[in-house]
Amino acid sequence: MTNQLKTGQKALNMNDSSMHSNTDRIKKSLKKRNSKEKRFRLWGRLAISFGFLMVAILFADIGTKAYPAFFQHWIKVDIEFNRQWLSIEPSDSAVRPDMQALKQANYSATVKKSLYQMFPSITARGDKRDLMKLLSYSAEFKIEDLVTANPDLLGQRVSLWLLADDDVDSYFKSDFTAGQSSGRINDKQAMWLKQLFDSGAVEKRFNTLFFTNSDSREPELAGIRGALSGTILTMIIVLAISFPIGVSAALYLEEFAPKNRWTDMIEVNINNLAAVPSIVFGLLGLAVLINIFGLPRSASLVGGIVLSLMTLPTIIIASRASIKAVPNSIREAAIGLGASDMQVTLEHVLPMAMPGILTGTIIGLAQALGETAPLLMIGMVAFIVDVPTNFTDAATVMPVQIYLWADSPESAFLAKTSAAILVLLAFLLIMNFSATFLRSKFEKNGQ
Amino acid sequence: MTIKTKSLTDGMEIEHTVGNVFADDPKMSMRNVDVFYNDKQAIKNVSIDLARNQVTALIGPSGCGKSTFLRCLNRMNDTIDICKIKGSLLLDGEDIYHKKMDPVLLRARVGMVFQKPNPFPKSIYDNVAYGPRIHGLAASKDDLDEIVVTSLQKAGLYKEVKDRLSSSGTGLSGGQQQRLCIARTIAVSPEIILMDEPASALDPIATAIIEELIDELKEKYTIAIVTHSMQQAARISQTTAYFHMGSLIEVGSTDHIFTNPSHQLTENYITGRFG
């Protein structure tokens, strides 16, 4: 009896202990699992911090390099709008010269002589030339603009702020000791500059020209407006071509096309296309668009078409993936209510796939935005001074501009290169933000 | 027991359906329907009528082909590439698989409530209004409002959602979603309504509302319903069809099937000895 009881108890205990050990086992493994999860989270945080750190370093580096490019030095010069210096006929102050006469006037002489007046002690020819080198050659155009806009200035003497030459600009931006020669500024020039500086005739201003001018041989005049316009025009073409075509192709392939060998082959080829080196598309653009169809060289239209070809596979692949991810039950629900295939596709599948499609599009556009190689072939890698205003004007794009400046010997272009990179990054960010905004809008609609 | 049932059907082709498959006034009549998924036959030689203004219940163990058969009746299976259908399926004497039959029109006439609730990721209002909108059933905004409200009321959902018609349909509970899908289907006023387990996620009260609705709907519409609940089939249907492994074993008046089934398999199933 006692025995029986004991064995019974034993059995119960065993049961108990085995239950216990199960919980223990789970607890033990739970410990392992938890620490695994912790480690994974730590890794994730490390990876993200690393990424952020790299981006921060990149921005800090580019930012500090670009900083000088956003400022410029200006020199105050007393300009005398002397009719003789301007060689305006007749020199009689009572007669108002006509536009023709104003256009032909000698403004460079006026600048020179006004400047010599400020430094009467300078007589040697070489010194005079060095003195002139302090000012950007854009000075004469500035006073021409002033006079043609307001002929009453003739005969007057006006204090004007004129842009300094890039060497002067660099001199002031470097840590110079006043009056000492440095870089491309010689001793005499340094002395004059010190005089000007001490008399308050030198000023550092925000560089608006950088945003309003196009490329120029003179670093102090070079700006990104032309390249930025070219980029915007090209991106409009890329978006206008690759987005509708890419999305339609993806919708057709996913929703309408029969699944057979042909569509399999198309799929493989689209994937191949995504892997084709971009310069090949440039060759195609040259051979077909320019040589056969006779489209203009260097035009953003051609650049846009070429970059569209490059962007299309990216958009198609991303769109197809996101269309595939739309649950079939939604299609069935709409079909079951009597929606036509077209209605199902446009009213249900497309809106639900839109966030993914937009992500793909932005990746494709970002690729196109940074591309230079294919543009090389169609002549968009060129020195272009005019701001393109339509799709057939000769244009260049931001990355090309960056490349051209990085390749220039003048030290002032170094800062411009970084500044242009910053502008390109800003452009990319704006593009990304608008895509994110649209995306969240579609997601909200979808919920 | 299970072994015995198995031996009854293993490798055995069921040639004839027991009971009367013909209705006096058929809304739809299906003859010798075979359905294949690739080479796998899911429906074997099924013939049955859906009587006008009646409720026909399709019952049978899981995987026997009830959904597959139901989806043939409004050509939902067209969307599955691997699905092939043979036989004749007539709606008011017209072949629904005829070249001239527009599947879009067919599906407007033969509505469907799916086994899994599948609301659109749109507002509750838009979910119900979608069908009437695409078919141009409402003359004005007020008309549409009225259709939406009455449909929701009939599905027994209106009270719960009347203050949030503009919030998303996917934010509802499973049972609410199921009722939303029912409201969405009846908003189009189809001639035939196919329901695939419409009450599988509903509590007894909501189930009662839906059963009441079905009872009311049959005055105007013809209904086919798949259900796993014997009691439900017994309560709402006039005709019951028992499917087994793709074959239609027995058809008859619901009273007859539940009180005095003729086939051994039917009896096993309804007495709970199978499935």
Ligand SMILES: Nc1ncnc2c1ncn2[C@@H]1O[C@H](COP(=O)(O)OP(=O)(O)OP(=O)(O)O)[C@@H](O)[C@H]1O
């Ligand atoms: N899309 C499909 N592709 C391939 N086979 C399928 C498909 N849909 C269903 N089947 C097969 O067809 C048979 C019948 O399936 P069906 O969904 O019609 O069963 P059911 O009677 O509705 O079951 P349940 O009661 O579980 O819903 C099953 O064997 C299933 O595996």
Ligand SMILES: [Mg+2]
């Ligand atoms: Mg089913």
